[in-house]
Every structure is written in C-alpha cells, then in structure tokens.
Amino acid sequence: MLHLAIELDGAGRHPAAWRLPGADPAGLFSAAHHVRLAQLADAADADLVVHPDAFADRSSSDGEQRGRLDAVALASRVAPLTTRAGLVPVVTTTWTEPFHTAKAIATLDIVSGGRAGVQLDVSRTAQEARAFVRSGTGEPGRGADEAPDPDDLWDEAADTVGALRLLWDSWEDDAVVRDVATGRYVDRDKLHHVDVVARRFSVRGPSITPRPPQGQPLVVVAAGDGPSLRVAARHADVVRVAAPDLPAAADLARRVRREAGDRRPAVLLDVEVLLRRERARAAEVLDRLEGWAPGHPARSLRLAGTPADLVALLAGIAAGADLDGAVLVPLDLPASLEPVAAEVVPALRGRGLRPGAAGPAPALRERFGLPRPANRFATPVDAPSTSGATA
C-alpha cells in the first residue's frame, strides 16, 4: 500500500502557474478556490493535504505568484467542507509561540473530526526576522540583522514538538466530568502543567483547549538539510524527503531510518507533477512556464507527463523497499490535480496500491497505522498505585 499526500500551494508550485488557462488568478485569495482544491484532494482520498506557509513572500517579481494566506486558517476553512483527507498546515516554530500552535492544531483536529496534523518548519530569513517585534528584544540569535544558525533553529523546532505533545496531553481525555453532585465541571487532577523550559522558550500550561480527538495530531517534518533531517527522523510521524530520482530518494530514506533508530516514521518523497493527456503537451506547458518565470529548477523529482506516467512512477515507489509513498506537488492547479482523482487514484486502486474510500473517515493517525496514543500524564489503569506519585 502506498501513502499519498498532496501539497496545495496557490495556483501551483510553479511561480508562473497563475498565467495558465483555468488558473483563476484573481480568485487565488478567495475561499472558493481553496475549497475546490481541497475537495479535489478529498475526492482522491489523499491521506493528507499540506498547505505550505512562511512569513516571507514567495517572490517580489511582478510576473510571479506572491501573497500567502495563513495555512492553519486555510485548513480550518476547508475542514467542514471535506470529509476524509487529513489536513496538515505548515507552521513555523521560529516566531510563533508553542502555546498558540498547540491550541490551533488541537482546534483544527476538533473542527475536522480528527483529521489534523501539522508540518513544522523554521523561518530562516532576515526579512522574516524584521517583521517581528521579538527580533528587537535582544534575544541572542534572533535579532533582525543576525544570520540565524540552522542548528539552533531546528533545535527550537525539536523543543517545540516536545512542548506541543505535552500541551496536547495536558488535559486527560476524561478531564471534563460535569459532576452535578459535587458542582465540578472538570476534574482538575486531570489537567496538568507542562512546565517546559527549553533553551528558546518556556511554557507553563495546561493548554486552554481540551485534548484533541486524535489525542496527538500527526507531526510532519521535511528532511532537507542536516539539522532538519535529524529533527524529522527523531520527532516526526511522517517525514518528507526531496530528491532528484528514486535511487537518491532511497538513500535519503535510509539515512532518515538510521537516524530514527527504533522509531519508524513514514517517509514520503516529494514528486512535482504537471499532468496532461499527452506527454508532449505536458512538456510544452512546462516549457511555457519556464519561459515565463525562468530560474526555478525542480526541488525534487519532477514528472511532466500523463496520468499513466504518474501511476507507473508511483508503482515504482511502492515496489521499492525504502519509501512509504509520495507527496504530489502539482506545478499548476487545478489542472494537474484533477486527473489525480479522476484517473491516477482509480488506477492505483486497480493495482491494489490504494484502499477504497468506503466506510467512515479514518482519523489521520490511523491512515499511518498509528493508534490513538495513551496520555503521557494519565496513570495506566492496571499500574500499581504509588503513594505520592501525583504532581
């Protein structure tokens, strides 16, 4: 079985994709555009949809896409109008407080009925630092004119994962008791301070938001440079890798697994796709995009071809031992997404590589074989009671 994710970015990842027929460039900031895309991904029964994000703009060129809607908002906006796909906004850990991220993703899990995840990233640019008041408060390594150290940024991201997991558990599942006899709405022994004191932040807790439906929403990290690969391997449930071809991707996946030790995160390869009915037509569209906005090479394996070509590529990924699936990154939207639901996924099902979409929507964790985890603050029912063990 193959895991299949889809990244939805504006008019597509290519900066000139907005100029193609069918792109509706004036509507890129409207809900209608994003709902339509998410529903197409939902119809493809994608395991998850990633909405990318950053505090930096994509471009400053007149001819290229720019502007970014907040990704958590986008995921929340489409949640009630989709039924099955996981929703995974990118959240950066450099400038956003873990307390805010924890309650936002817990709430995405609530409004999506257990389909939330989060892809964590860092903000590397001085442009982003200058946008934040905190960069002027003398915090070392976070100044508006300092080049941040990637190891430091990713250490903070790793600490953030730890804080998120604790905050999501800071309410036990049965904390809300509504006990009329004693007048108690909650059992406060089931609410927990988390008392995280990391190098870059501290947070007392508990969260203001009860434990989300999945217990722990799915954590995704893209393994790019060394520090991010380390954090992805050690902390993420799903790891994205980018590589120019399958052998290089397999090497990366093995590196991730070595670093992961006993953990077994799913490893998905980014595949940039531009799909048309004929190979020549796909190549022609890609040429046109490159002509409009040159200098944007592929960031991972790229396929400009037919739906059948993509099915063959994905079957090749499934046949290998190292990758668990792919993140499809359409270069243009919605044109390269429509055939995924209409042709690619049915063909994968025909080969037994994707499940049918029958029955109730699975929790996002379930799609990756992850059970709903026990709460780390809860005392196991069969554990021997120890006096003085409660905080």
Next chain:
Amino acid sequence: MSTTPSGTDLTAPRREGRHRKRVHLGAHFPGVNSTTVWRDPRAGSQTDFSSFAHVARTAERGLMDFFFLAEGLRLREHRGRIVDLDVVGRPDTLPVLNALAAVTTHLGLAGTLNTTFNEPFELARQLATLDHLSGGRAAWNVVTSSDAFTGENFRRGGYLAHEDRYARAREVVGAVRGWWDSWADDALVADAAAGTFVRADRVAEVAARGEHVRARARGLLPRPPQGHPVLFQAGDSPQGRETAAALADAVFTVHGTLEAGQAFTADVKGRLAAHGRRPEDLKVLPGATFVLGDTPADALERARETRFLQVGPEQAVAHVEALWGRELPGLDPDGPLPASDPDPAATVTRGRVRHTTDPVATAQRWRQLQAEHGWSVRELVVEVTQRQQFVGTPEQVAAEIDLYVQADACDGFILIPSLTPTGLDEFVDRVVPLLQERGAHRTAYEGPTLRHHLGLPVPAARTVDGEAADGEQR
C-alpha cells in the same frame, strides 16, 4: 439596567419612521465563566464544532450582525488550583471562526485576540486571512491583559507593565492596520496576458517605529475585503474609552441602567470628534443575557432558576473568597458573610479581571444588603453578580431592547445565552420577529460584509504610491 420589565419606562423618547435606528445584534458563544449553565441536562458540548456551528447558524437565521468568541490564554486559578466549578477550556478562536465561515454566508465573525501575547505581523495576516476567506466578515476584539500569570505560557513572560498595556495595544493596532494597507487596492492585477500578477510598486514596506512595536515588512496579502476587519474594543476605564474612541469600530461594554448607558454612550461618542470621527463611526454594544417566559411571572421564575444554577453553593463561597483575598474554610453558603474584613492587598483568583478596587468597602456594602434582605451568602452572590439582562415575555424584551437603542443608551447588544448550544434559539424564534415588526431589525441581509451590517465605512487605504507607510500611531 432594570432586571425586570416592570422597571422600564416605555414612554422615554424614541425615534420613529425613517429616523428609527436599527438594532445591531451579536451572538456571544456561551463562555468560560459562571454565566454558562453546564448543570442543565440540556447543556451540550463546549468543545465540539457542532455546538459552535449551531449557535452561528442560529444567529444567521436571526439575521444577526455577528458571532462573537471570547478568549483567555491561561486557565483561571483559585487558591492556586484551576477553577473547576465553571466551564473550563475552549477551542482556539481563529480556527473556529475560519471553520464557521464555511457553514455560514453572511454572519460576521468576531474573535478576541490579545495584543500583549501575540506578534502584530502574525495578527495582521491571521485577521486578513479570515477576512479574505469569509468574504469580508472578520472582526477583532482587541484585548490587552498583560499579567505575569498569563505570561507564563509565553517566552517573554509578564514582560509588559500593566500601565503600558494600552500603549502597546495602540501601537499593535497601528502596525496591524499598516500591514492591512501594505498592498494598495490596485496592487493585485492578475493579468495573465500582460504577465503581471502583482505590481511590486503598489506593495509598500510598512514600518512600525513605536516604543513597544518596532518591526518592518511588506504585507503578505491583498488588502482585506473590508479594507480593515472591524475592530472591537472592550474595557471601560478612561484609557479603554479613549482607546475605543481613537481606533475601535465598536465597543463591547457593560452598563447598568438606561441612564448609565446613555451617559456612557454620550461619553465615548463625545470623544470621537477629537479623532476626526463621527458619532456613527463607533457602535456601542453592551453584553446582555436574556431570559424569556410566556408571562412576566414565568420569565422571572425562569430567571431565578437560572441564577441559582449559575451560582451553586461552591461558586458562592469562591466568590466571597475572591473578594476576601483568602481561603475561608467552613464558610456556610446558606449562612452570613465572614465577620472579619477582606485583605485589600491579597488575591486568590488569577486569570480574570478583578473588578473591585476597594474590597473592604464592597464587603461593607454586602453586609448591609445581607442585613436588609436577610440573604444567605449564596442569595447575596446571586444578587451582586447579576449581569445586565432582559427578563420578560418576548414582547417585553423586544420593546426594551428597542427602547435602549432608540434612546441612545447603545446601538444594540451582544447577546450572551446561558445554555450551549441551544440558548439562542428561542431569542431568534420569538424576539427577532417582534423586533422586525417594530422596524428595528433587518428582514434580510443587505450586504455581504460585516461593515455593511454595522453601517460602518470602509477605511481609506493609508499607503500612498508605494512609499513606506508609517504604521506608528500618533
């Protein structure tokens, strides 16, 4: 305000015909405090999205102006332990409002967001996103709490002095508005043939150069559909009133009688001219609870039942302890107040605003009330925590709401149901049609945006020809 319809003078001056003011109505999701009656067997989830969707859809069915979410960034504590007697916890404001945008079409979506523990650049983009994704229905209730207790959830802790919180808030709002205006209205061209998506010379870098907010960036989004999302301000101090006059579109307040409302409204609207604004540019919207009955007596009886559900014996004791500033072991909720006086300096309650400035005087007043009426501690707390509310038949409540608005005591109300999620239903079913009959409430939405509903102008963009605008507030 009178809590019984019998106290209302229905002969007060009123506007009629085309001068009649429309009543603006908001729906407050039942919150994390003692107003929300969780003990009622009909009380539903405070967390499930279906509860939020029900209240929002009901408000939209009633053609109300907006839905409103409060927020607190730390669970309240009493005597060092999390308060467990009232509703505790809630989902995050912005994801809920974005999700509600998917299940409503016209309703305004107002969220409370703190200026102390959020970064202005992030707030600007989050609120602009909500405005884009809702087609112009976003509102921000600006709050300023800065206590170290709440700060423990954030890396900067209690970094901001209490007296600086409005100064920071005004700089934050100035910077946020700057970033909303960063893209000129004609910046997004999206001309595929010409190959111009955004005119870079129509996107200004906005710099905030205040004492509290120093940052610079180009905005990341086209100007929001409303120009600026609607700004609410809550806070009744002179500083709060001045802040509202300087920058808010609506003020969320509480005031007692018709006369107090008229005085408040005259005061805040009187401050507008100094900021170059007209009286109609700021809406005064008090929070109000309501209890309906088939007869006046029935309504009073229901109100009394609700009050005793809100103030259980444990809440009554906790309320007295909060004033006394210490634990009061053995205090009988059915007996008298403690003989000793409160400790004016001590506090046992954290995470909420302490309203009383002189606990000893308040205790004295409570003792007098207890002596006059023979009230127990619980009965006393029921009385003194009485909030602004409408109690009566639908006809009486509609008449009283209309009266307050026509007499310029306010521009409408933010209704606070006591029951989640169905508490608003009977108001929409029984009072809204009567307000419509009186010509005091719309019979259809007349525009797509919250600014349309509230009759607020779209603010002019302040960036000029791509030059850097100054996000700093004077």
